Amino acid sequence: MRRMSKIAAVTMVGALALTGCGSNSGGGGGGGSSSSGGSASEDVCKSKTDGDGPKIGLAYDVGGRGDQSFNDSAYAGLEKAVEDLDATCVEANAQTDDNDTTRAERLRTLAEGGVNPVIAVGYLYSPAAAKVAPEYPDVDFAVIDGYASTIATDATNLADLTFAENEGSYLVGVAAALESKSGKIGFVGGVDGELIQKFEAGYVAGAKSVKPDIDIAIQYLTQDQADAATGYENPSGGKAAAEAMYQDGADVVYHAAGKSGLGVFQAAAAAGDGNWAIGVDSDQYLTAPKDQQPRILTSMLKRIDTAVLEAGKAVQDDSWKSGFVTYDLKSDGVGYSTSGGFVDDLKTQIDEAADQIKSGEVTVPAKPEN
Amino acid sequence: MSVVRRAVVVLAAPVLALVVAGLIVSGLLLATGDDVAGFWRVMTTVPSERSIVAIMNQSTILYVSGVAAAIGFRMNLFNIGVEGQYRLGGFAAGAFAGQAWLPGYLNTVVAILVAMLVGALWAGIAGVLRAYRGVSEVISTIMLNAIAGSLIGYLIKRWGESTGNATNTKAMPEGSRIGTVAVFPDSPVELYGLGLLAVVVGVGFWVLLNRTRFGFDLRATGASESAAVASGVDTRRMIVVTMLVSGGVAGLIGLPVMFSQSYNYGSSFQTGLGFTGIAVALLGRNHPVGIAFGALVFAYLSQQANLLNIQAGISPDIIEATQGIIVLAVVIAYVVVRRYRVRQEQAQVARQLDDAPPGAAPASAATPAGGAR
Structure with missing residues (x-):
């Protein structure tokens, strides 16, 4: 029993450390030396706490901010919205052992924090957004790459922002x-x-x-x-x-x-x-x-930044469009x-x-x- | 020792561990320049009704996972493969239920059996390899985890269907789904119907350990393999059967979410629970009640991770670190408390010997069990 606990503890810590390495080596590979790095001080959502524009809530996908790719493209949208729309923002990170309930909970927490719109990055949020959107009719929800509007077909506050990758x-x-x-x-x-x-x-x-x-x-x-x-x-x-x-x-x-x-x-x-x-x-x-x-x-x-900015603008102008919105080459959504x-x-x-x-x-x- | 004193000693370790873990995490937050006050504000806020239900849901899943791991641990079998077993079991159940070969709840019941069977067989491979070829179950189960992931990927790509960008098995018919239980009338989050499985598994685990011959053999082999062999326990058979039971329980882990929420196995299936289960079993000292406590702590922490992230701007990685620290702290705290208890016992025996008439008891009888010095 005792020996077992020790072996188990060592293995557990080893496993945790390995997972840690897995996600950290990315930062070490480039994030650390890059200009868009992930340190809290440069975060527009933390440095700017009041503005007249919309308050945008962004739930990241696995990988999170600092991936210099998918999630960072969404973050770039926040930066633009803060600048162009005088917006403020709140961010939330995904966990690798999420399920639909924890994802839904993340979106609810954002919605209750007074943000509008709530933008979820990644199609995995689709079932969660489809469940949460009808609960908060006054908040608009968007899922990047999503298919949420095929599940909650009646929701008028739910959009799927897809791209012609x-x-x-x-x-x-x-x-x-x-x-x-x-x-x-x-x-x-x-x-x-x-x-x-x-x-x-x-x-x-x-x-x-x-x-x-x-x-x-x-x-x-x-x-x-x-x-x-x-x-x-x-x-x-x-x-x-x-x-x-x-x-x-x-x-x-x-x-x-x-x-x-x-x-x-x-x-x-x-x-x-x-x-x-x-x-x-x-x-x-x-x-x-x-x-x-x-x-x-x-x-x-893949101009997720444009999609985020436009979602913020749509809330500001009261021109939210539900259902699928496709960003393709013609609309400069990809390039x-x-x-x-x-x-x-x-x-x-x-x-x-x-x-x-x-x-x-x-x-x-x-x-x-x- | 008196009952009160005994209870204090039993509770001392987990409480000590949590306090130490709390201090270490605070230090960690200070070092990374995070909002320590915000951390404790969020952690000590009473959760909303919705969160309470979510914590209960997550606890039931983690509990089953913890028990699956603990069954092996009790016999010194380190089944790291719970992860692969529950995913493969969940996939098999999802695929089976989606085919709707059987009507209504019969479909559900058979799907649950399929999940247990597949989980058991997958674990059984490692058991047989260990029993008859001496392959370490740690290595083989880790490899089987990787194989399970690829196997599911292949099968689902071949026969699954896609919903938007997600890929999944066919959704099960409405009649086979299990509803949710509303704990609070206004909460949008409700309890998974199959969460009840956790209670069944818990009671079953207790009965198995304490009221069956198999359980006795299991504990005996875990305590001392040579002694068990000497008293006629067939350890090879025990290894295989234990792995089968452990894997069978593991097969259940993914089912509550699947039958009450997603209705299929697909991209959004929750992974990582098998590894968390190891930590939960460790935290609960492989005891049916202890594991429940461990599951609750872990579920609470991962539920608060969202709030911490959004309300205090603290990365959820901190929660993962916290969970790791708690596990370490618990193991260390138990060693410390056990040493303290042994010393107390030795002192007590010594006192009694001093009081006894001279020349009565030989000193050798005074060494308490497990006497570490």
Whole structure:
């Protein structure tokens, strides 16, 4: 019994420490040295406590603020809203062992704290938001990537803000194929599911539109739908996957894996000249450490920041729209970044592809072929 | 020792542990520049009705998880695989219930049995490997956890369906769902109907340990394997059966949420409960009542994590750290209190010997059980 307790305690602490390492190495990999880091003092929600604009409540997805990707794109929206709308904000973090009840509880706590709108980042919040929205008819709810309005069909205060990630990914796929010398490129996805497959499908279609016989290595960090931590909070897994691709001859790797993508950049920096990585959601060139910046070709922009800002504005103007709102290439909801200037010589071709999508000449698939 | 004194000693360890943990966490918060006053304000506020129900819900789930781990611990079997067992069991039950091969509640009952069976078999693999091939159950269960995750991922991708961006098994028919119990009339959060499973599991665990031959063998093997073998316990069989029972209970962990809330196994299935269960069992000293206490503490902490985060701006990571600190503090506190008790007993025996007529009792009889010096 006694020996057991000791072994158990050691293992428990070991497990806790390992989880800690898992989430911290991301910060160490870039967050610490970056400008948008996660320290409390720069947090707009803490530094600005009163304003005439809306009070926005934001519930983050797994990975949280500081992932320099998905969640940080939402945070960028808060920063804009604070500046443009004189808004104030409250943030809440996800826990990896959340269930629908704890997620709903988070949204309720936000709603009761007097915020409007409540914006939940990530589709996992959909069932929770669908349950909570009817309980607070005076507060507007939005779910990024969500499908909540298909569950609570009567709610007039509930919106799903979705993105045409496949269109944005198509553009960076074009860039990847144009830049690749080896004829081999890669894709690292977080959780192998509907959402990330949209990125994959667009990327593959874009690359093949330039070089139909291009070789594309595809790897997901987990097949396990419920394991968001391994998918999106796992820089070492991202690094291992990308390293293998570079060693195998791929010279451009695109990631759609949130914080795990920081590992892809590390691998790109280690692989050195002639090898590139492509960021996702935010303009990741801006937050990458100096040694990785020269390796970040471009980033697929998913303008969650715009969606957050517009949700705040809609509450301010009393023009809330419920149901699905789609941000696509046409509405500038997705795009690609040019920071670093590495795609300047490819710009004409990428923009041409963008025009074809906007005009409807090209339809980008949302699901991988096989 | 008197009853009062005994009770004080029993309660001393957990209380001491909580106080020490509280002090350490306060220090941690000071060091990170967080709002210490805010932390204690939130932690000591009486939870709202809604939160109380949420805490009860989470406690029942953690309790089942704690018991699943404790069954193995009682026999020195470190089943880390509760995590994989409950997820695979939950998935199997969700997939089965979604098919609606059976009508109404019959479907529910069989789905529950399926969950237990699958959890038991998954744990049984580790049990058989340990009993007949000497493979450490710690290693094999960790690996089985990883395999379970990938297996579910594969199966659900192949046969599951998608709702928006989420992927899940087919929703179970309305007739097989279990309703919720309203504890407070106005609370939007209600008690999971299958939370009752926790009571059944708790009573069953107590009866198994204290009123069955299997339970006696289990405790005997845990206390001393060689002594158990000498008295005729088939330890190989015990290892396999214990793992089966542990895994069977583990299979139940995910069911309350599934049958009362999500109605399918999918992206939003709650993970990590198996690991938390290990800590809960440790906190509760593998005792049916102690585990309930441990589950309550952990459920309370994770419920307050949201409030801390939103009202005091403290990261939920602090709550994870707090849980770890409490577990460590409890283990240390028990060692300290046990040493104190042993010394007290030794002193008492020595006193009695001094009072006894000279030449009566030999000194060797005075060594108390488990005499650590």
